[in-house]
Amino acid sequence: MKSEITIKMARCKGCGICVAFCPKQVLALDELGKVHVKNGEACIACGQCELRCPDYAIFVDKKVAK
Amino acid sequence: MKSEITIKMARCKGCGICVAFCPKQVLALDELGKVHVKNGEACIACGQCELRCPDYAIFVDKKVAK
Amino acid sequence: MERSYEKYFRQNRLPHLWCPGCGNGIAMKAIVQAIEKKGLSQDNTVIVSGIGCSSRASGYMDFDTLHTAHGRAIPFATGIKLANPELNVIVITGDGDCTAIGGNHFIHGCRRNIDLTVVLFNNNIYGMTGGQASPMTPLGKKATTAPYGSIDRTFDAARLAEAAGATYVARSTAYHVQHLTDMIVQGLDNQGFSFIEAMVQCPTAYGRKNKMGSAADMMKDMQESAVMKAAWDKLAADKKEHKFPIGVLYKEDGLDYATAYEAVIETAGGKNK
Amino acid sequence: MERSYEKYFRQNRLPHLWCPGCGNGIAMKAIVQAIEKKGLSQDNTVIVSGIGCSSRASGYMDFDTLHTAHGRAIPFATGIKLANPELNVIVITGDGDCTAIGGNHFIHGCRRNIDLTVVLFNNNIYGMTGGQASPMTPLGKKATTAPYGSIDRTFDAARLAEAAGATYVARSTAYHVQHLTDMIVQGLDNQGFSFIEAMVQCPTAYGRKNKMGSAADMMKDMQESAVMKAAWDKLAADKKEHKFPIGVLYKEDGLDYATAYEAVIETAGGKNK
Amino acid sequence: MRKQLRLSGSGGQGVITAAIIFAEAAVKEGKEAVQSQSYGPEARGGASKSEVIIDDAPIYHPHVQQPDLVLALTQKAAEKYYGDLHEDGILVLDEDLVPEPPKFKNTIRIPITKLAVEQVGKSLFANIVALGALVRITGLVDFETIKSSVAKRVPPHTVEKNMQALQVGWDAAGKAVK
Amino acid sequence: MRKQLRLSGSGGQGVITAAIIFAEAAVKEGKEAVQSQSYGPEARGGASKSEVIIDDAPIYHPHVQQPDLVLALTQKAAEKYYGDLHEDGILVLDEDLVPEPPKFKNTIRIPITKLAVEQVGKSLFANIVALGALVRITGLVDFETIKSSVAKRVPPHTVEKNMQALQVGWDAAGKAVK
Amino acid sequence: MTEARLMQGNEACAEGAIAAGVSFFGGYPITPSTEIAEGMAKMLPAIGGKFVQMEDEIASMGVVLGASLAGKKALTASSGPGISLKQELIGYAACAEIPVVIVNVQRVGPSTGQPTAPSQGDVMQARWGTHGDHPMIALSPWSVREAYDAAVMAVNYSERFRTPVILLMDEIIGHLREKVVLPEAKDIKIYPRRKPACSRAEGYQPYTPDKDLVPNVANFGEGYHIHVTGLIHDETGFPVGSPKITEEAIDRLHQKIEIARDEITHTEEYFMDDAEYAVIAFGGTARTAYEAVKNARAKGQKVGMVRLMTIWPFADKIVKALAAKVKGILVAELNYGQLVHEVERAVAGKCDVQLCAKYNMEIFEPQEIESGIDKLCAGGKD
Amino acid sequence: MTEARLMQGNEACAEGAIAAGVSFFGGYPITPSTEIAEGMAKMLPAIGGKFVQMEDEIASMGVVLGASLAGKKALTASSGPGISLKQELIGYAACAEIPVVIVNVQRVGPSTGQPTAPSQGDVMQARWGTHGDHPMIALSPWSVREAYDAAVMAVNYSERFRTPVILLMDEIIGHLREKVVLPEAKDIKIYPRRKPACSRAEGYQPYTPDKDLVPNVANFGEGYHIHVTGLIHDETGFPVGSPKITEEAIDRLHQKIEIARDEITHTEEYFMDDAEYAVIAFGGTARTAYEAVKNARAKGQKVGMVRLMTIWPFADKIVKALAAKVKGILVAELNYGQLVHEVERAVAGKCDVQLCAKYNMEIFEPQEIESGIDKLCAGGKD
Ligand SMILES: Cc1ncc(C[n+]2csc(CCOP(=O)(O)OP(=O)(O)O)c2C)c(N)n1
Numbered sequence A, B: 001m002k003s004e005i006t007i008k009m010a011r012c013k014g015c016g017i018c019v020a021f022c023p024k025q026v027l028a029l030d031e032l033g034k035v036h037v038k039n040g041e042a043c044i045a046c047g048q049c050e051l052r053c054p055d056y057a058i059f060v061d062k063k064v065a066k
Numbered sequence C, D: 001m002e003r004s005y006e007k008y009f010r011q012n013r014l015p016h017l018w019c020p021g022c023g024n025g026i027a028m029k030a031i032v033q034a035i036e037k038k039g040l041s042q043d044n045t046v047i048v049s050g051i052g053c054s055s056r057a058s059g060y061m062d063f064d065t066l067h068t069a070h071g072r073a074i075p076f077a078t079g080i081k082l083a084n085p086e087l088n089v090i091v092i093t094g095d096g097d098c099t100a101i102g103g104n105h106f107i108h109g110c111r112r113n114i115d116l117t118v119v120l121f122n123n124n125i126y127g128m129t130g131g132q133a134s135p136m137t138p139l140g141k142k143a144t145t146a147p148y149g150s151i152d153r154t155f156d157a158a159r160l161a162e163a164a165g166a167t168y169v170a171r172s173t174a175y176h177v178q179h180l181t182d183m184i185v186q187g188l189d190n191q192g193f194s195f196i197e198a199m200v201q202c203p204t205a206y207g208r209k210n211k212m213g214s215a216a217d218m219m220k221d222m223q224e225s226a227v228m229k230a231a232w233d234k235l236a237a238d239k240k241e242h243k244f245p246i247g248v249l250y251k252e253d254g255l256d257y258a259t260a261y262e263a264v265i266e267t268a269g270g271k272n273k
Numbered sequence E, F: 001m002r003k004q005l006r007l008s009g010s011g012g013q014g015v016i017t018a019a020i021i022f023a024e025a026a027v028k029e030g031k032e033a034v035q036s037q038s039y040g041p042e043a044r045g046g047a048s049k050s051e052v053i054i055d056d057a058p059i060y061h062p063h064v065q066q067p068d069l070v071l072a073l074t075q076k077a078a079e080k081y082y083g084d085l086h087e088d089g090i091l092v093l094d095e096d097l098v099p100e101p102p103k104f105k106n107t108i109r110i111p112i113t114k115l116a117v118e119q120v121g122k123s124l125f126a127n128i129v130a131l132g133a134l135v136r137i138t139g140l141v142d143f144e145t146i147k148s149s150v151a152k153r154v155p156p157h158t159v160e161k162n163m164q165a166l167q168v169g170w171d172a173a174g175k176a177v178k
Numbered sequence G, H: 001m002t003e004a005r006l007m008q009g010n011e012a013c014a015e016g017a018i019a020a021g022v023s024f025f026g027g028y029p030i031t032p033s034t035e036i037a038e039g040m041a042k043m044l045p046a047i048g049g050k051f052v053q054m055e056d057e058i059a060s061m062g063v064v065l066g067a068s069l070a071g072k073k074a075l076t077a078s079s080g081p082g083i084s085l086k087q088e089l090i091g092y093a094a095c096a097e098i099p100v101v102i103v104n105v106q107r108v109g110p111s112t113g114q115p116t117a118p119s120q121g122d123v124m125q126a127r128w129g130t131h132g133d134h135p136m137i138a139l140s141p142w143s144v145r146e147a148y149d150a151a152v153m154a155v156n157y158s159e160r161f162r163t164p165v166i167l168l169m170d171e172i173i174g175h176l177r178e179k180v181v182l183p184e185a186k187d188i189k190i191y192p193r194r195k196p197a198c199s200r201a202e203g204y205q206p207y208t209p210d211k212d213l214v215p216n217v218a219n220f221g222e223g224y225h226i227h228v229t230g231l232i233h234d235e236t237g238f239p240v241g242s243p244k245i246t247e248e249a250i251d252r253l254h255q256k257i258e259i260a261r262d263e264i265t266h267t268e269e270y271f272m273d274d275a276e277y278a279v280i281a282f283g284g285t286a287r288t289a290y291e292a293v294k295n296a297r298a299k300g301q302k303v304g305m306v307r308l309m310t311i312w313p314f315a316d317k318i319v320k321a322l323a324a325k326v327k328g329i330l331v332a333e334l335n336y337g338q339l340v341h342e343v344e345r346a347v348a349g350k351c352d353v354q355l356c357a358k359y360n361m362e363i364f365e366p367q368e369i370e371s372g373i374d375k376l377c378a379g380g381k382d
């Protein structure tokens, strides 16, 4: 996993924008209509989800090699 | 005199526009501030005075040879 | 010497109340002459005005006439036209009436392309109230509310009309009275929002304060500053200062609002009422 | 993962009340990021908005904020700027707020070139009141007050701003969020009236009624329709349909109103108070 | 006899539509009915409630004073709106979206939204599923009447799905009250 | 002792300015003074009148009730405004512009406008010529006081001409009342 | 009789207006009046009428006045802030005598206030909102069916008196849905547009009053060449600066409605036969007041209710008569206390007047008005 | 003491406002208020203040409210139609508690009316012109000197109560020139802009009321990050949809002025010592009423005058006390009858109330009020 994905659940409204713009199908919505990380391994930390999330609910940070 | 100049005195406010635009100095204002024909002979019936009179007070008609 | 256009005036209301030398009278004559040229019937032509010296014109013209509130002529006129599209609706307005308090209605009238012919008597000042600055008072000029010279940039109402959607935009001056008549005739020809800016002199509230001489002097200024559109387009930028273009400034084809509405009625299954 | 821009939000008021997928949140973030880029102090930046979904933004932003009446943000903002020219004044408005009821203030703000940065969240509809047509609802689209499809021609707000006198005019979209931020930064750079149109999706009141799919679908439409200004200028006319230019659309130098006023005070012999 | 119903949920869940259809069905059956709603101060989101009063006599005061039934489709709505429920009244809850049901004697829990998604295909139909359930639970209007009322209110191409939703709700209520 | 003056003419003739200056001079001399005017309903043109009341005691009702003096610079103004003049009052008329003077005992005719044109150079100064005449006729304020009041009110570059106008009026009144 | 329907107050208002002959609507959306515009947008084109959404509420007033002058019956609708913006042109309509109906679906103010919440806080504004002197007609329905009837009546009064009429709804009724049975078209009385009584040649003057003091102003486009202005004008329609004409003009504006006052002041009485106390209420609040009075009667209190459907002109006579009859009056209104001023004025000390006011964004509960009644019966002491 | 000057009412108003600390004016010209704008355009820049001419009256209200929020004392002025247009934002100022003074130099309405002629026809509009519930302060000067003082007072009240104040002038005073002696600057009491009592860190909330129920709202740019809205809000300034907060908010708006009511209700009595009848008048009309009362006294009639300088809040107490003392009250006003309604309400039948109204575009003559007095003394019979 190249990245750390943080989700502020209280903010997420499940609009699906992050899901739609993720080039690697990392994200999905659950039944309660909130986003979750379905396939974290595939994340390339492009940040498209964070960029367009209208609710500032999802954040992607590059994992810093320790 | 090539023309007939008619003045509706009740309308004339003596603004002097006709006087200023007359190319032949036919017209002048009197003391009471109304226009009068000072030199009718010079009139060439160009109609400049009538054209721009804001009060529709002066009219020039070409004299029709009888 | 009876002039045929006299029949378009309410004779019992003349002489009008405008000041000696005021350009409004010239512009008003241009309108009735345009009406005469177009042969519009007095019975189905309506004159609508706002409030201002210029807007007094409606009272002098022998049609159904409507002297509305300051700035509101265009909405009233829109209601008249939509209610009865058979009527020819002409709006007379001032630079303050049209572009200050009435600015929003002006641009929305343009946007809708409602079939009105709007003639703006632009005297660069609020005449009626005694000489306050208008949105069309040139920079640096004095007005009672601009005693140190105006710093408010001006509208180019014609440019604004075009950007807002008017389909016919023209300008002329009280000096160029025949040309002005022609501009109005073409405005009446256009089925859509037609805007004609008529530059007029206000010797009382504007000219005097700005030492511009007599009414005739002010008209001579117009003569000097106005440049026909075709010539204007060729004029070098540095030659354009203190000058302005006259003529048809913009023209396009576009469906007018009342006609466009017919489609709505059709879709809704209604019949024109 | 704390983001530095979070400090510009009133955390206790988040999550905001906008619908799931509403583009307003994206545009609001673009504004705070522009503020951060410019390094504007939170203490001397004021956010002014009108009334509408978009205008709710002022409540979420941690500055002095002012939620005015529908359409009136620009006059209030003008008063703030003139009273205290040290303040950075940013206006957030909607397409209805700015170009319908607020249209006159909008063009007059442009004309005066008062130093405001006005960001119009254009969702093509009245969101707040549940989906009535705005002056920027495209022809043929449905709205609750245009059940048969809109016949009202639309404003090009950017073109209007330019014609009215704005000295900086730009457009971007919620899809192009970084570009949008950049457009706002440049707007803040300009000392004068800066206008930025931000296209945003309203999936609730506009998208649903017009079968435009999800919020993401609406953003993809933006991606497809928006063309960078440079490319736009080269685009063949027939290729322009359903597309629109984004980027800096107009820019000029011009004295802003508050600065111009200094000269008045000087002439009058006063000192700035 | 007066019956007072309160339907609650969050903004987009369609409780107002459900209430309107209910009231319409009652009118169709010759009863007096009033329906009202209140929005939160927020334009969007927030809790939303809609009330229906059904009676044989004219109805004056238009709001529910003590509901005989409260439907809540979210936790927030349940907490906010069940308080004044008549002690013999019925509380109907979405089983999944009200995970912590208030303690009330007469509570019926139905997985309304889940049923809408799973059996009708979209959470959008939750309100009609709920309506089907309410019709059965209250017995105030005929199932046939509600069907025709629904058919009149919804977009034509969704009528079939909505009929299905009604039936799903009706059946679920049958199971739940058993 | 109360004195009531009415100055009338047409729109641009400056009777309001004259009245203001008169009142100002009275104030300078320590008197109470009020000045008011009324415009016709017309924006422009039409008759215009301005009134001045001068007294030693406070002045309440602000309009002239019965003038002691009426000045009229046009025929129309004369007809419209002289009616309620006190029988012992004075009617001052522009000799040329009021060609048909109303029949009133105490009438003074002065060619005010003509004097302004001929002796001061412009009809614009008619109001100040009239003022000079009124000061002499009424004796209510000092000629020196009026001079300084005029100097204060008019544009600086016109002060000289205006002083001349005052004098012309003063002299003409002297001749007329002789 | 038509079939029973579940109908919303705003919807009923729109349908009522159309039934009365309205074929033109100009407006600008605002909660809680928007459904009227939306209904008109849908219904008008279907009958060949026209709906136009204007740029703001001022333009909305302008466009309906224009349409009315061109011969169409016209309606506009708004709430709170929008009604405030319309004031100048409401005055224009009064002065130029242009028939028009303005619906105000009241919400909580001042300013943006609580936009979705019910209120009756615009009662005094309806009478005094614009500058200068002119009378006003305002009607306030208490049911969905009456919203329909009041819309018909408002249109009729605007035409009959050539005056703006305010349909003073509240959110309670505007958004309420209830069972209604509408009248059949043939049973609806419509006041037609007044027509000139003579031709131009016969000396027609647009503002010459008819016997009922109302002028028969011609529509534009009928060949009369009339002039319409917001300046004070004489019978010709042209402005005059004469004191006499000014007084006459303002007098007539008031008198044309004053002489019909009794006829247009609609009120209803409930439980009043032997009442010693009365509740005065109107609009949506009257429904709750009715319930409260019924409950009070059940408790043995001798109280009745007078419901005002016509708010303006105020029911002076009726309230005066009431004051002579009862010991006390309770005015229940959903505001800080507005109509109560008029009641106090009319009562002129003849009986006790108390106020039951509520302005917390919720409607009254019957119990609240019942406590008011208890206090009233106790002579103001509790 | 300063030198005596001949000064116009409108001029005095402008100078008074500046003396009270006004440094910002936004306006739009309209007769008969224009001289105020013109005076401000000239004077303000000379003291480093700002004058801006806006596109209309609505923008004028907006710009002064913005300037006030940014810390400047601000004034606007208008008449008739312009005042009607300002109503929405007057309500905004009341709700958001923004200090501002609106001068209304009244002219004859309705609508365009008689634009150059005097009237007092906007008395009720001043109180009830905007939608929703909020109180209003309105002052009406009767002399040029008092126009100056009233301007100072209006600015002070607007600052002290954080509320819009209407300076309800009339054309009579606005255009009158008379001798005045202005107070010296050092003798003018100025109420300074209220300041936050604590810092942000200490939990500052902009709408927390001070002891006098008025909040100390910070100016923009002082680092408080406040939020200002026209929605009903709590002490934080943010909107809340709670019935309790709504009620409290509306209550406080009224109460902050109510508790100071006696102090701000300025009235004067003339010839009242042994009076059996009284004339109530205000503004320019009071001057004529004074003359009439003096004449009546000379004729032996036991009549006095009560002049209201504060029109709103209405002088309830004073009028009630008056009613207990005299046999009859004559209300003289230059309109169709407006303030008389309030007088009747307050009097509540305790004495006779008669109206002396004039609305023909001319001011009263003393004789007209004297006839009114004759009728009053004859018990309404003549
Ligand atoms: C609502 C309103 N505001 C202000 C006025 C005052 N007013 C009358 S005409 C006018 C401006 C006139 O200027 P313009 O429109 O340029 O016309 P002009 O008199 O110069 O022809 C103003 C401000 C008014 N009548 N109504």
Ligand SMILES: Cc1ncc(C[n+]2csc(CCOP(=O)(O)OP(=O)(O)O)c2C)c(N)n1
Pocket (backbone or CB within 6 Å): D051, D052, D053, D054, D055, D069, D070, D093, D094, D095, D096, D097, D098, D121, D123, D125, D126, D127, D128, D129, D134, G028, G029, G030, G031, G057, G081, G082, G085
């Ligand atoms: C004077 C006035 N008129 C109407 C309204 C009702 N209203 C509130 S927001 C709005 C339009 C919102 O549309 P827009 O400005 O495009 O913003 P959006 O909600 O789409 O972001 C309207 C009509 C109001 N609050 N005030």
Ligand code: SF4
Pocket (backbone or CB within 6 Å): A011, A012, A013, A014, A015, A016, A017, A018, A019, A034, A035, A049, A052, A053, A054, A055, A056, A057, A058, D021
């Ligand atoms: S974009 Fe944001 S709000 Fe939307 S689903 Fe993703 S995380 Fe949630």
Ligand code: SF4
Pocket (backbone or CB within 6 Å): B011, B012, B013, B014, B015, B016, B017, B018, B019, B034, B035, B049, B052, B053, B054, B055, B056, B057, B058, C021
């Ligand atoms: S232009 Fe007309 S009004 Fe002017 S002086 Fe000549 S005739 Fe008279």
Ligand code: SF4
Pocket (backbone or CB within 6 Å): C017, C018, C019, C021, C022, C023, C024, C053, C054, C123, C127, C128, C201, C202, C203, C204, C205, C206, F044
């Ligand atoms: S003031 Fe100016 S615009 Fe008005 S009538 Fe006089 S010259 Fe014409």
Ligand code: SF4
Pocket (backbone or CB within 6 Å): D017, D018, D019, D021, D022, D023, D024, D053, D054, D123, D127, D128, D201, D202, D203, D204, D205, D206, E044
């Ligand atoms: S209605 Fe539209 S604009 Fe408003 S919050 Fe919802 S998505 Fe956003």
